[in-house]
């Protein structure tokens with residue numbers, strides 16, 4: 024089953040055309056790595072595929088609707104004055120989720136208990152990234168669109184991320200992610216170079 028079908032998309036940034044006639048099919052159980060140099064348009068494409076940026080043409084279809092996808096930008100989307108626990112509970116409230124699993128999920132992301140309670144501005148880049156990744160497990164949507172999800176993660180974080188992706192793919196989810204670098208061996212992906 025295809026979770027995302029993009030046909031003949033035109034990706035824009037202001038009045039500049041970054042990509043023309045871009046087509047893509049992402050199947051359940053698939054990890055697709057979008058690779059390319061700085062400025063080539065990976066973020067703009069991902070935002071267009073997520074419906075966050077209007078396309079200049081072409082069509083975009085999801086298996087169900089936009090509610091099938093989870094978007095994670097490279098800025099993490101955290102309020103730096105709040106702790107990871109507070110951020111995620113607030114975010115759960117906004118998204119109609121109970122928030123009961125927040126501590127368990129942060130534990131699963133191996134964020135130390137003390138760090139879970141400190142303001143995000145005092146956390147390391149990797150700790151903030153783990154907090155942002157926790158949302159994927161709280162929301163459990165089938166299609167993950169992730170912009171530079173490996174940024175800030177150490178070796179243990181990479182291994183953890185690879186396990187989360189493997190579990191998601193085994194459950195018939197799909198992942199489209201960007202990265203400047205070749206992916207580590209634990210992440211076996213179809214690669215698409217822009």
Ligand SMILES: Nc1ncnc2c1ncn2[C@@H]1O[C@H](COP(=O)(O)OP(=O)(O)OP(=O)(O)O)[C@@H](O)[C@H]1O
Nearest residue numbers: 036037041059060061062063064065066067068203
């Ligand atoms: N706010 C903006 N206004 C106008 N042009 C922009 C803006 N942000 C980015 N661009 C331009 O759009 C192009 C694509 O940017 P984008 O961020 O999609 O690339 P990218 O491949 O994700 O880059 P990187 O690897 O550096 O994150 C770049 O040439 C960039 O200069």
